[in-house]
Amino acid sequence: MVLYSYWRSSASYRVRMALKLKGLDHEIRPVHLVRDGGEQFADDYTALNPQQLVPTLIDGETVITQSMAMLEYLEERHPEPALLPGDHAGRARVRAIAQAIACEIHPLNNLRVLKYLTGTAGLDEDAKLAWYRHWTETGLAAVERMLDNPGTGRFCHGDEPGLADCCLLPQVYNAERFECNIAQLKRIRRICEALGKIPAVVEAMPENQPDAA
Amino acid sequence: MVLYSYWRSSASYRVRMALKLKGLDHEIRPVHLVRDGGEQFADDYTALNPQQLVPTLIDGETVITQSMAMLEYLEERHPEPALLPGDHAGRARVRAIAQAIACEIHPLNNLRVLKYLTGTAGLDEDAKLAWYRHWTETGLAAVERMLDNPGTGRFCHGDEPGLADCCLLPQVYNAERFECNIAQLKRIRRICEALGKIPAVVEAMPENQPDAA
Known part of the structure; x- marks a missing residue:
């Protein structure tokens, strides 16, 4: 491949x-x-x-x-190794967390979107950064609430890394790069720390x- | 349900x-x-x-x-009835078309995003509409290019409606509501017309x- x-x-x-x-x-x-x-x-x-x-x-x-x-x-x-659990409800939960990141956070902070904001829309750098942080911070806060669930384990769902984790860690990387305020999102931070200890990751x-x- | x-x-x-x-x-x-x-x-x-x-x-x-x-x-x-085809490549194609809409067009034109643009970001109604149309028109043009493929049939993939069609028709409804210029997207228009003839749709x-x- x-x-x-x-x-x-x-x-x-x-x-x-x-x-x-x-x-x-x-x-x-x-x-x-x-x-x-x-x-x-x-x-x-x-x-x-x-x-x-x-x-x-x-x-x-x-x-x-x-x-x-x-x-x-x-x-x-x-x-x-499976990135989705075997049960229907679990699979739906993992996909929902993944899509909450892929559909609600990431698309708003794409390079081409940021270019449009400072180009055509005429926003300055501060307003662009505020936009970036707003969608990342509110979006990850919603994911944190989704993780307040008995399905969450060492990772987003259970104790093995999966499809939701594959979306979460990259988004948190972006959040840190743009100095978003996510210190209070304890579940997300704990999961990312655990992911960072896996050699494949x-x-x-x-x-x-x-x-x- | x-x-x-x-x-x-x-x-x-x-x-x-x-x-x-x-x-x-x-x-x-x-x-x-x-x-x-x-x-x-x-x-x-x-x-x-x-x-x-x-x-x-x-x-x-x-x-x-x-x-x-x-x-x-x-x-x-x-x-x-299946909304995804049976072969791996076909399933990936249908999901890619669906996500091209769900991840690249729809999230940018959500109600909460439009509210932010005219609120916090201080854009006027014309600039908001230009934003809406820009992402819908460029996004659907990219989908039109994806549909320029032998896999496309009466619908996005083959001759039965599927998961990509479930994303396409609603997005085109939005596009028409906001008077986006999509007249030249012939494949999309043809598929939506065919979908509109299905009683379930x-x-x-x-x-x-x-x-x-």
């Missing part, structure tokens, strides 16, 4: 975590989102990914876009990528 | 479509997002849905938040909801 990835892209980080947790061989091909006006806009990359976003996953003839579709694909093709971290600056 | 829904919420509309396409008995409980400052903020609703968003799906003891998690849950619990439409104004 080949993963087109950018070291600081949290959507790429999700998929890197899943690949590493499942112990699947893969090659990382960096796509630099800033250099030369953004390598994701190049014709050959656009042919793979019409949305011009990272990541893109290639498995033989299959080209997959959208990180959440990749996580589900990896889970179906390579079920062990460490290998997926931004700073350990071939394109890390 | 009980679905807490708001007639104009496109995330609610996705789940209503899936319930109707699968022919599953359910009760709709309206949550008015505007009246009384928003019924989603009431304590009893927040207890069900800590993110204070619609929809919420209740199936016996199981409470599910996040519409994409609900669609996967319904597909796992009630596999027929018609029943799920905003104007046919008990809380439609």
